[in-house]
Amino acid sequence: xxxxxxxxxxxxxxxxxxxxxxxxxxxxxxxxxxxxxxxxxxxxxxxxxxxxxxxxxxxxxxxxxxxxxxxxxxxxxxxxxxxxxxxxxxxxxxxxxxxxxxxxxxxxxxxxxxxxxxxxxxxxxxxxxxxxxxxxxxxxxxxxxxxxxxxxxxxxxxxxxxxxxxxxxxxxxxxxxxxxxxxxxxxxxxxx
Amino acid sequence: xxxxxxxxxxxxxxxxxxxxxxxxxxxxxxxxxxxxxxxxxxxxxxxxxxxxxxxxxxxxxxxxxxxxxxxxxxxxxxxxxxxxxxxxxxxxxxxxxxxxxxxxxxxxxxxxxxxxxxxxxxxxxxxxxxxxxxxxxxxxxxxxxxxxxxxxxxxxxxxxxxxxxxxxxxxxxxxxxxx
Numbered sequence: 557x558x559x560x561x562x563x564x565x566x567x568x569x570x571x572x573x574x575x576x577x578x579x580x581x582x583x584x585x586x587x588x589x590x591x592x593x594x595x596x597x598x599x600x601x602x603x604x605x606x607x608x609x610x611x612x613x614x615x616x617x618x619x620x621x622x623x624x625x626x627x628x629x630x631x632x633x634x635x636x637x638x639x640x641x642x643x644x645x646x647x648x649x650x651x652x653x654x655x656x657x658x659x660x661x662x663x664x665x666x667x668x669x670x671x672x673x674x675x676x677x678x679x680x681x682x683x684x685x686x687x688x689x690x691x692x693x694x695x696x697x698x699x700x701x702x703x704x705x706x707x708x709x710x711x712x713x714x715x716x717x718x719x720x721x722x723x724x725x726x727x728x729x730x731x732x733x734x735x736x737x738x739x740x741x742x743x744x745x746x747x748x
Numbered sequence: 749x750x751x752x753x754x755x756x757x758x759x760x761x762x763x764x765x766x767x768x769x770x771x772x773x774x775x776x777x778x779x780x781x782x783x784x785x786x787x788x789x790x791x792x793x794x795x796x797x798x799x800x801x802x803x804x805x806x807x808x809x810x811x812x813x814x815x816x817x818x819x820x821x822x823x824x825x826x827x828x829x830x831x832x833x834x835x836x837x838x839x840x841x842x843x844x845x846x847x848x849x850x851x852x853x854x855x856x857x858x859x860x861x862x863x864x865x866x867x868x869x870x871x872x873x874x875x876x877x878x879x880x881x882x883x884x885x886x887x888x889x890x891x892x893x894x895x896x897x898x899x900x901x902x903x904x905x906x907x908x909x910x911x912x913x914x915x916x917x918x919x920x921x922x923x924x925x926x927x
Contacts, residue, residue, distance in 0.1 A: 573813075573816065577809055577812070577813060580808070580809050580812050581809050584803075584804055584808045584809065585801060585802075585803050585804070586801065588802060588803065588804040588808070589801045589802045589803075592802050593802075598805075601802075601804075602804055602805065602808075602811075605804060605808070606811065606812055606815050609812050610812075610815065610816065610819060613816065672800075675795065675798075675799065676799070676802075678795055679795055679796065679799045682792060682795065682796075694796070697761075698796040698797060698799070699799070699801060722761075723756065723759055726759040726789065726792070726793075727755070727759055727785075729789075729792045729796075730759070730785055730788040730789040730792050731785075731788070733788045733791060733792050734784055734785070734788045737788070
């Protein structure tokens with residue numbers, strides 16, 4: 557597969573749209589996942605993923621073949637999503653107001669689907685409390701198993717900044733979870 | 749050790765030494781805030797580590813190809829609009845210049861015509877001179893050039909013309925997406 561990928565990359569650099577389509581097929585999942593985790597919305601994630609591949613296709617000539625293609629793609633996706641989140645800030649929308657995600661689920665059983673949707677929703681809530689760059693760093697760390705140095709490269713950060721952002725993000729998520737638990741207990745008491 | 753250091757140890761992703769673990773456990777038993785943070789982080793970490801990678805809806809590649817095609821068409825339309833704008837700008841400029849230069853004709857037609865008649869005669873004499881010169885040159889060199897060279901030159905010129913036409917056609921037509 558790696559040999560094929562190398563051939564597709566060379567062909568795509570020469571402007572072969574067919575070869576690039578093969579790369580889209582290969583990397584659609586990681587790119588879409590990054591966009592979804594960043595934007596918390598299936599429709600926006602689809603749009604961002606498409607835009608990421610378009611931008612990559614247009615700048616294929618500038619791509620360094622010695623660099624990891626997935627890192628390069630994820631870097632484009634992360635920066636595009638960060639810009640989108642910053643633009644969104646002009647009209648602030650809370651996580652609860654966002655439309656429910658349309659998650660493709662291939663597992664059978666309604667309970668399993670509901671459980672998965674609940675898990676995804678919880679993760680969505682946790683990520684939503686983070687700053688865009690911190691969010692991207694957390695996504696790269698936990699979903700893509702990227703090392704600190706790889707995160708530095710993708711997000712154009714220094715090593716110390718990456719470490720500090722990850723620490724800050726972990727703390728923010730833990731605090732947010734704590735706050736939600738307190739709210740939940742409070743709501744239960746009121747209900748009783 | 750400061751409270752902040754314990755927080756860092758709770759949220760750290762690298763493995764702690766047995767001494768550090770013991771120290772942290774002792775602190776957690778005494779400090780309510782750190783204890784709450786540790787249990788909260790445990791849950792969050794579990795959620796993050798067990799969250800699966802999501803897939804886009806099926807036929808993503810087809811949608812991407814359609815979008816690429818749309819982008820190309822939009823770019824082509826933009827180029828066409830730009831060409832249309834440049835052409836019409838050029839036409840307007842030429843028309844403006846024409847109006848500017850023909851304005852004296854309507855103001856003083858006699859003087860204008862006399863001036864231009866004089867210039868025309870000058871040009872005719874120059875053309876006549878070039879014609880005589882070319883005739884002399886052709887008479888001198890015609891005998892040396894064979895018919896084959898004339899055919900070859902005509903062939904090269906035709907070939908260059910075809911290349912020019914094909915290039916123009918290739919550069920101005922929108923490209924298609926192929927798989």
